Amino acid sequence: MxxxxxxxxxxxxxxxxxxxxxxxxxxxxxPDVEPGYLRPLIAQCAPQDPExxxxxFKDIEKIIMPGVTHWHSPYxxxxxxxxxxxxxxxxxxxxxxxxxxxxxxxxxxxxxELETVMLDWLGKMVNLPEEFLAGKDGKGGGxxxxxxxxxTLIALLAARTKTIRQVQSEKPELTEAEIMGRxxxxxSDQFCATLGTTPCCSFDKLLELGPICNKENIWMHIDAAYAxxxxxxxxxxHLLNGVEFADSFNFNPxxxxxxxxxxxxxxxxxxxxxxxxxxxxxxxLQHHHQESGLVTDYRHWQIPLGxxxxxxxxxxxxxxxxxxxxxxHIRKHxxxxxxxxxxxxxxxxxxxxxxxxxxxxxxxxxxxNELNEALLKSINDAKxxxxxxxxxxxxxxxxxxxxxxTVESTxxxxxxxxxxxxxxxxxxxxxxxxxxQ
Amino acid sequence: MxxxxxxxxxxxxxxxxxxxxxxxxxxxxxPDVEPGYLRPLIAQCAPQDPExxxxxFKDIEKIIMPGVTHWHSPYxxxxxxxxxxxxxxxxxxxxxxxxxxxxxxxxxxxxxELETVMLDWLGKMVNLPEEFLAGKDGKGGGxxxxxxxxxTLIALLAARTKTIRQVQSEKPELTEAEIMGRxxxxxSDQFCATLGTTPCCSFDKLLELGPICNKENIWMHIDAAYAxxxxxxxxxxHLLNGVEFADSFNFNPxxxxxxxxxxxxxxxxxxxxxxxxxxxxxxxLQHHHQESGLVTDYRHWQIPLGxxxxxxxxxxxxxxxxxxxxxxHIRKHxxxxxxxxxxxxxxxxxxxxxxxxxxxxxxxxxxxNELNEALLKSINDAKxxxxxxxxxxxxxxxxxxxxxxTVESTxxxxxxxxxxxxxxxxxxxxxxxxxxQ
Numbered sequence: 001m002x003x004x005x006x007x008x009x010x011x012x013x014x015x016x017x018x019x020x021x022x023x024x025x026x027x028x029x030x031p032d033v034e035p036g037y038l039r040p041l042i043a044q045c046a047p048q049d050p051e052x053x054x055x056x057f058k059d060i061e062k063i064i065m066p067g068v069t070h071w072h073s074p075y076x077x078x079x080x081x082x083x084x085x086x087x088x089x090x091x092x093x094x095x096x097x098x099x100x101x102x103x104x105x106x107x108x109x110x111x112x113e114l115e116t117v118m119l120d121w122l123g124k125m126v127n128l129p130e131e132f133l134a135g136k137d138g139k140g141g142g143x144x145x146x147x148x149x150x151x152t153l154i155a156l157l158a159a160r161t162k163t164i165r166q167v168q169s170e171k172p173e174l175t176e177a178e179i180m181g182r183x184x185x186x187x188s189d190q191f192c193a194t195l196g197t198t199p200c201c202s203f204d205k206l207l208e209l210g211p212i213c214n215k216e217n218i219w220m221h222i223d224a225a226y227a228x229x230x231x232x233x234x235x236x237x238h239l240l241n242g243v244e245f246a247d248s249f250n251f252n253p254x255x256x257x258x259x260x261x262x263x264x265x266x267x268x269x270x271x272x273x274x275x276x277x278x279x280x281x282x283x284x285l286q287h288h289h290q291e292s293g294l295v296t297d298y299r300h301w302q303i304p305l306g307x308x309x310x311x312x313x314x315x316x317x318x319x320x321x322x323x324x325x326x327x328x329h330i331r332k333h334x335x336x337x338x339x340x341x342x343x344x345x346x347x348x349x350x351x352x353x354x355x356x357x358x359x360x361x362x363x364x365x366x367x368x369n370e371l372n373e374a375l376l377k378s379i380n381d382a383k384x385x386x387x388x389x390x391x392x393x394x395x396x397x398x399x400x401x402x403x404x405x406t407v408e409s410t411x412x413x414x415x416x417x418x419x420x421x422x423x424x425x426x427x428x429x430x431x432x433x434x435x436x437q
Numbered sequence: 438m439x440x441x442x443x444x445x446x447x448x449x450x451x452x453x454x455x456x457x458x459x460x461x462x463x464x465x466x467x468p469d470v471e472p473g474y475l476r477p478l479i480a481q482c483a484p485q486d487p488e489x490x491x492x493x494f495k496d497i498e499k500i501i502m503p504g505v506t507h508w509h510s511p512y513x514x515x516x517x518x519x520x521x522x523x524x525x526x527x528x529x530x531x532x533x534x535x536x537x538x539x540x541x542x543x544x545x546x547x548x549x550e551l552e553t554v555m556l557d558w559l560g561k562m563v564n565l566p567e568e569f570l571a572g573k574d575g576k577g578g579g580x581x582x583x584x585x586x587x588x589t590l591i592a593l594l595a596a597r598t599k600t601i602r603q604v605q606s607e608k609p610e611l612t613e614a615e616i617m618g619r620x621x622x623x624x625s626d627q628f629c630a631t632l633g634t635t636p637c638c639s640f641d642k643l644l645e646l647g648p649i650c651n652k653e654n655i656w657m658h659i660d661a662a663y664a665x666x667x668x669x670x671x672x673x674x675h676l677l678n679g680v681e682f683a684d685s686f687n688f689n690p691x692x693x694x695x696x697x698x699x700x701x702x703x704x705x706x707x708x709x710x711x712x713x714x715x716x717x718x719x720x721x722l723q724h725h726h727q728e729s730g731l732v733t734d735y736r737h738w739q740i741p742l743g744x745x746x747x748x749x750x751x752x753x754x755x756x757x758x759x760x761x762x763x764x765x766h767i768r769k770h771x772x773x774x775x776x777x778x779x780x781x782x783x784x785x786x787x788x789x790x791x792x793x794x795x796x797x798x799x800x801x802x803x804x805x806n807e808l809n810e811a812l813l814k815s816i817n818d819a820k821x822x823x824x825x826x827x828x829x830x831x832x833x834x835x836x837x838x839x840x841x842x843t844v845e846s847t848x849x850x851x852x853x854x855x856x857x858x859x860x861x862x863x864x865x866x867x868x869x870x871x872x873x874q
Contacts, residue, residue, distance in 0.1 A: 047756060050756075088533075111505070116476075147742060
């Protein structure tokens with residue numbers, strides 16, 4: 001395919017994506033396929049000779065779409081949102097076109113520098129303490145990781161390296177292995193200090209944890225993967241109070257800030273802590289600017305060597321939505337979760353299982369776990385909406401997460417009526433079958 | 438931005454990307470900017486109100502492009518290639534549009550199943566032993582990782598977990614920390630068993646290493662990040678002989694197989710070794726198919742939880758190029774590296790420093806490291822082409838890597854004439870200044 005054909009096919013693909021997202025509501029949110037559906041539809045080997053774009057293109061609807069769970073359907077209420085917006089899609093096209101690999105400043109200065117500045121923008125939007133910002137000569141700064149898991153792993157490894165070096169300087173007779181065997185990482189059952197846990201969007205008490213960590217010289221990493229985006233609204237920023245005690249913090253704009261996956265934003269107070277743990281300097285990656293304090297070589301901040309130009313997505317989204325547009329998006333989602341909460345509360349057969357703080361409602365039928373498992377099964381079997389469950393203190397609970405960028409009040413009402421009707425149907429047979437319970 | 442505006446802007450972006458790639462040759466391959474260039478060009482904070490697409494779009498040429506190192510310029514001979522092709526760009530647009538997060542089969546069955554089948558296709562293309570393929574009921578299989586570093590880390594962690602469990606079953610009195618302190622990972626100065634090292638594209642002797650690893654029950658991981666793509670050509674497949682002894686193998690189609698970053702292909706003989714090390718099963722990620730042998734939940738195969746629909750890129754590229762088209766691409770690059778090698782060999786001032794096997798030529802002026810450092814500096818200061826160096830046995834060596842998809846014989850000739858002229862200029866002043874050496 002040459003550039004001329006790409007112009008043609010690229011525009012067809014733009015229309016396909018626009019059509020897909022515009023009409024996504026009409027697709028069944030969860031697919032009908034059974035495991036192994038795809039292999040028989042596809043050749044056993046790659047073709048020897050090139051196939052045409054048309055051949056491939058028509059297989060999208062034939063082979064791919066029947067097996068897609070439509071995360072951007074307004075009837076998708078499962079997991080947490082996966083961010084998506086048109087500005088982010090445009091930025092990703094540009095990112096692919098430039099196709100640079102930004103492991104060092106020299107490998108593409110714009111890729112590194114835009115990332116540093118965008119993470120400062122984003123840090124200011126959530127009102128992070130100055131120490132986390134790079135600025136012109138700060139000691140902290142931000143980086144885009146692929147996922148919160150990666151950010152947590154990085155924080156853990158940096159903390160470990162830092163602690164090992166401290167202990168080694170005090171007790172040089174100990175080997176690294178001996179020290180490692182004695183290190184302790186403290187975590188709750190959701191791991192590390194978390195703002196907005198996945199099962200129920202609960203919040204750790206940073207103002208209690210933070211001073212203890214600081215006093216005991218413990219690295220504190222805060223993961224606010226989902227919830228972090230809400231902190232751009234002043235009325236939710238208090239949930240982040242205590243971040244001033246942390247060594248590292250991250251949240252995922254690719255969850256709730258309209259930046260397509262992947263874009264997990266991580267900040268540290270001391271960039272030297274990361275670089276100390278991961279620095280790698282083969283000659284082919286050295287460049288004559290690297291000793292300058294101005295230069296960031298992001299390969300020292302992450303597990304992979306290579307990295308895409310992901311900050312373009314932040315740049316496009318932050319500018320084309322503006323802070324106000326993004327706040328509106330967050331506030332709409334939270335408004336809708338409270339709408340659903342109120343609908344649940346009006347039905348005395350149901351109970352709310354955790355405080356609704358942001359865009360997640362945990363609810364269940366009053367009754368046994370089996371009953372709620374049956375309700376979830378009937379919801380997901382009907383495939384009109386899609387939810388996933390969680391366990392909260394031994395109880396089987398349904399999670400209703402506001403996900404789609406385009407979800408509106410009418411979809412919430414529809415979802416509730418649907419759930420309510422399925423509950424009525426279920427309870428009817430359930431009472432017949434379990435009348436002695 | 439709504440779908441209607443996206444249709445318009447998306448098409449403009451397609452044209453911008455097509456223009457960029459079509460005329461990339463006219464851009465200076467390495468930018469003129471100094472560290473810190475970008476921050477003064479950009480606002481200090483994100484805007485409160487939305488900006489227009491036009492505003493953002495015009496800043497691409499004004500702010501971003503002056504700081505881009507053009508990896509796809511045919512004058513770019515640095516590092517290793519970063520793959521890019523039009524079919525991959527189209528697939529990435531689709532991937533962004535679908536925007537699913539494929540951490541489990543249920544999260545988007547197509548995302549998981551296409552990946553499994555594409556890794557089988559790719560595995561067959563490099564003639565991997567059957568054990569590495571998933572097939573319908575194989576014990577092995579492939580996965581797309583973000584980078585070779587991630588694949589190596591995964592292999593290391595899986596090997597460590599496997600060994601710890603073995604030792605624990607034999608000596609239950611040992612703690613995990615005690616066992617860990619005694620574990621040994623064997624590596625050369627390029628780490629693990631490597632096919633096509635970054636400095637000079639050298640190859641470890643798998644047929645010698647493999648049997649020892651198997652006999653001593655050592656996990657063997659083979660990293661062929663760059664070189665692996667060449668194994669789709671029968672005449673280079675012998676370089677992979679010995680893979681049958683390995684536990685895991687990976688190479689990066691995002692380097693040399695025209696699949697845009699990121700797409701690092703990794704295979705294991707026993708998927709249970711990975712799943713055993715990384716399995717995580719919170720309720721909200723469980724689904725009723727997961728006990729079926731047919732189902733793969735890729736979150737157990739990797740560090741991150743989330744994952745994009747990256748196999749679409751493989752599907753588009755493998756079909757639209759066909760195996761023959763991709764072989765042609767590899768063979769062209771290798772032909773061009775030999776062309777450059779011959780040009781170097783005809784000039785007795787220069788020497789070739791490592792056997793040219795694939796698309797990398799390591800060369801230098803006969804003489805001191807300082808002389809070669811000066812030559813590289815004059816090449817990169819002129820900014821007509823871009824190279825990076827390496828160290829081979831204490832010697833400072835210039836790496837000439839064939840990178841761009843569109844590089845042709847004329848670019849190689851130009852590059853050599855340019856280098857040769859700069860060497861002549863340099864040697865003139867060098868002899869004057871260093872005549873006593």
